[in-house]
Amino acid sequence: MKQTITEQFDVNAAELLAQHNLMNAVYAVLTIIFVGILLYLFRLDRKISKIEKQS
Numbered sequence: 160m161k162q163t164i165t166e167q168f169d170v171n172a173a174e175l176l177a178q179h180n181l182m183n184a185v186y187a188v189l190t191i192i193f194v195g196i197l198l199y200l201f202r203l204d205r206k207i208s209k210i211e212k213q214s
């Protein structure tokens with residue numbers, strides 16, 4: 160069974176990250192991005208609520 164270039168890259172990238180113990184770094188970056196989005200949405204909701212109360 161032949162693998163496409165994309166599949167080979169995905170497998171090689173996963174192996175590389177696992178070999179160098181970089182998966183924790185990937186998880187950390189994803190967590191930071193997720194928390195940042197949540198904080199942004201929370202602040203945006205508070206600002207919109209404040210504007211709605213004023214009008």
